[in-house]
Amino acid sequence: MAGQDKCIRDKGETMAKIIVNNENKKSTIAPEIYGHFSEHLGRCIYEGLFVGENSDIPNVNGMRTDVVDALKEMKIPVLRWPGGCFADEYHWMDGIGPKEKRKKMINTHWGGVVEDNSFGTHEFFELCRQLGCKTYVNGNLGSGTVREMSEWVEYITFNGVSPMADLRKENGHEEPWTIDYFGVGNENWGCGGNMRPEHYADEYRRYQTYVRNYAGNQPINKICCGPNVDDYEWTKKVMATCFDHCDPKLHGLMDGLSLHYYTLPETEDDWNIKGSATDFTEDIFYQTLKRGYFMEELINRHGAIMDEYDPDKNIGLIVDEWGIWSDVEPGTNPGFLYQQNTMRDALVAGMTLNIFNKHSDRVKMACIAQLINVLQSVMLTDGDKMIKTPTYYVFHMMRHHQGAALLDSSLVGGATVGSGKNELPKVFESVSEDKDGVITVTLTNNSLESSEDVDIMLTNEGDKYSVSEARYIEGAMDAHNTFEAPEVVDEKDFTAYENTQTGVKVTLPACSVVTLRLSK
Known part of the structure; x- marks a missing residue:
């Protein structure tokens, strides 16, 4: 060997x-630290996870059998959907009912392609059923309404007689599903509305009020939009505003605060020049690893701010977007973010997951971006072919940490x-x-x-x-x-x-x- x-x-x-x-x-390593992220972006959902019931590619209810089997072997604990930036322009009613009647739209964030909404709420929960994983639904705060978000939660979780529960039953699903985690907006400092932290925090307080825990259901863990990388002011102001005249610990206001950090191999200030996924020097290799190692400092510093308001660590730090973001593969749609995956990616993944383990008293969930065919994915597909990336094997080898002390x-x-x-x-x-x-x-x-x-x-x-x-x-x-x-x-x-x-x-x-x- x-x-x-x-x-x-x-x-x-x-x-x-x-x-x-x-x-x-010490602390228990939450299985959800080994979570994943799936967005309506490029070929992550369509062609990657979902091929449709009539595809020649082996599938169960439209979900690729080879992909589902590999993810179960990897012991995927939780899946986040539908975004990402896509979440804050996603209107969930467009993705329910007969597929031929679902609204078609342009995916303005990712590639300008037609989104036919054939993968929606029912399909997501069917996928999670097949995977045996928990569900993390990201709601639309940026362009949606409080009523829209509230009715989505009712549609998914209410077990009784109500307009939304009745609509779910009409669409073929008698029993409600379980929402384990619900994100109230995404990147609201940027693509989710370009908000100031105080304004977002006030909006978060209002919207989350109507993310109801209906009788007989397990509580929904509510995730607040946290900072972009090292924006410590965002963390401080959001925490201060959410705690003002309200103790989240007593009122169930907040269960987690998100953090997004992407490792850019070559530049920090020009997102148009990130560097090749496969063609790089030894100096760039070490620079990339060092930038991945920055996750340690981010957790320490954001965690210290959270400690001021939440010393008992009841609110989890949720790193629900992380990983290497490099240039797309030559000849592919720039908006699809399709990149290869090398041993450099594997080392960043292994080191980052070790960092999360060591901070499992505060870090309660993380989702690498993204699951398949996008950014630092664990699998790539081409038609009926599927391959596992080096990052896949890191998650597979480290699965034994899930739920351990x-x-x-x-x-x-x-x-x-x-x-x-x-x-x-x-x-x-x-x-x-x-x-x-x-x-x-x-x-x-x-x-x-x-x-x-x-x-x-x-x-x-x-x-x-x-x-x-x-x-x-x-x-x-x-x-x-x-x-x-x-x-x-x-x-x-x-x-x-x-x-x-x-x-x-x-x-x-x-x-x-x-x-x-x-x-x-």
């Missing part, structure tokens, strides 16, 4: 150590990579323990040049653990899968480790993501 030939160093040599206090269980861990003696403003840790880790007592350790080696020996040490020496499963991906920084070569980057068994009295020693290949499972 390439990358695993280097032997573990002799015991007398110095190596990086990860100290794991396996008696110090974060363990206190720290890296001692670790090296750095990159230089100057692009310097960052060579190795990044997180550790958890599941309900069966199995410990999961996930690590990234962010170096292009060298492997790294790491001694993982458990502080409770009374418990003897050994590796029960080990998996990894590795490759050149630009390694990626294509429809002609779909397994250039593939998840494999990892063997470069040895069990010790206190834990395990591993040799991490350069440019790799590794998962170890330790059992008694």
Whole structure:
């Protein structure tokens, strides 16, 4: 196996150590941290997830069988829909009833193509039923009305006699569905209305009042539109306005505050020049990873502001748009945001998910953008073909963290990579323990040049653990899968480790993501 030939160093040599206090269980890692985002954008919904009931591509009620099976294997916990910027111009009644009668419109945000609304409310909940995942619906605050949003919630969730419940039944679904999360607007500082934070917060307070929790239903978790990247003033003013004359903890006003941050490989101030997804230098590689690592600072600083108003951390930080945003693939519609996915993407994904794990006391959900065929997706499709990206394998390997208890861990003696403003840790880790007592350790080696020996040490020496499963991906920084070569980057068994009295020693290949499972 390439990358695993280097032997573990002799015991007398110095190596990086990860100290794991396996008696110090911290916050629970919410499964929803491993969530995903699907917008009416490019080929994410149409051709990616939904091909229609009459397609020659194998499907169940219009949902691609190959895609659904792969997402279930990845253990997708929650799916956000219908946007994104699309959400604040989406009028839900256009997407219900007989498909041939649904309103056609121009998708003004993404590519100027016709949106025929053949994928709407019923189709979304059918998709989530097939996936077995939770639902995150994003409502229209920017161009919609309070009544429209309220009636959508009634249509979806009310179990009784009412105009909207009766309409749902007429459209073929007798029983109500469950909304697990409801976003009251999206990016209202920008495409969702260009609002000031105080104005949006007042609008949020008004709109969310009518996102009703009907009798007999589980409560809907309400998500408030939070900041764009490092707009700390937005966070402060929205929190202050929402808490003014109202304690959200007592009144169910807010369950989460969103944060959006995209990693731009080459520029920070010109969204028209983001850089190629596959053709980049080593300097750009490290610059991209360092910009991904900025997520740590964003969570710390926005979290500190939230702590002023919510010290008990009842309100989750919801990072519902994140990932690498690069230039589209040559020859594709610029409005479709179709990009390839390399080992660089895998390292940003692995490092970011480790950061989320370590902040799981505050971060309660995250949705990488986007699920399929758009931005940093986990799959790509071409007609009846489907391939998994390196990012898919990261989510698959790290699925064991979902619902597990974060363990206190720290890296001692670790090296750095990159230089100057692009310097960052060579190795990044997180550790958890599941309900069966199995410990999961996930690590990234962010170096292009060298492997790294790491001694993982458990502080409770009374418990003897050994590796029960080990998996990894590795490759050149630009390694990626294509429809002609779909397994250039593939998840494999990892063997470069040895069990010790206190834990395990591993040799991490350069440019790799590794998962170890330790059992008694």
